[in-house]
Amino acid sequence: MSLAQFSTPSSSFTFLPPPPVTAPPPSLRCYNSRPSISTTSRSSTTLTNILNSGVIACLRAQSADVALEAARAAISGGISVLEIVVSTPGVFEVLHQLAQDFPNTTLGVGTVLNTKDAENAKNAGAKFIMSPAIVKGIMDQDTDDLLYIPGVMTPTEILSSYSDGAKIVKVYPISAIGGVQYIATLKKPFPHIPMVASQGITTDSVGAYIDKGAAAVILSDAIFDKKAISQRNFNAIYQLAQLAAFQGNEAVKRKRSTPANFMETCVF
Template identity: 85%
Template structure:
């Protein structure tokens, strides 16, 4: 299962990250993004009713890769798994939530954290907070010593930079406000979210396709 989630993330190039003030807004925003072409979606654990929302989405969109973000303890990790999550993410590395059946993407910042997380069993890591520590150039630099470690770039990324991150070696990027715009969420403007998600999904798809041409498997 974790292998499927991993390949879906790499094939998508984009992980849409949703946080909302209520379960019903989260559900509607998620539906809009998925219908627009987003195939990998994480919902932040602080969203009210996050596990119920995830369970509902898993039933409605069985082919979508769904995850829970900002997981900080084993209980939330288990709840995510029980709700049907395909992956979980956290802002740091938590060894006790590594799971054979669930793809775990820990947050890392330094070369030491990247290597030790990978050696401890993480199959892919999340470089966070990427835009605060050098952005695209930071990923390019990290991929030189660690070409074998899959990395997701996360925090403050705009849709126009998706291609640049993937070109420089990121397996995928996390887009939060770039898809789930704060104003659109607060105004329940799901049409705007649909349009932002459609554009983001297209950017991810094009970047992945370009990468496959350069590095055919």
């Protein structure tokens, strides 16, 4: 998608409200059957929101004001799950403001590497945090109110994280270790473990990842295009977010319409 399509200045553009999220019909709803996890906990609700979305928008910016406006554009474009990378200046203040402005959006912090940042994220209103690896100090904490998504790469790391209490894992860096086919291979022994595919994913491959078993994908530059960010072209970000949200929603609906695949999107 060319940014030449998005020449309308953001000052003259009115964001439209995001489309409503449609719940699956009663006959296709899935419920948490893992005894140790409460279906009413905040973290379980967050996980359900991620599974329903199919797309997690990942934002990193060079300033707090750009981060805030870019996030608003993406959410207005239909993004319902968004993470802000912890290296973004003023990340916790930005998160706190977004949590007030968009209370129904599932907001989180990415690249969290220590318990201090995890606690700050929680206090700022984050509903989930994400790491590029397994941070034991965070894994050991009570995460009933805050969903922790550790980064994994190998089958051993996936099973270890899940056994230690992770409800969902992030397979990273996916494009360097096999892409769609790697996810498909991992789901064979671990159909019960929700996996987020992360790194180098484009909007046009969202459907392929979810079709092959990913619970959701993380989109970074595919939504927060570097040129658009540098030019403060928030209209472009809105349009890219709209396309990404559509692709995610369509892929999730398609997967749930197939009985053989539906249980892969459930929480266990």
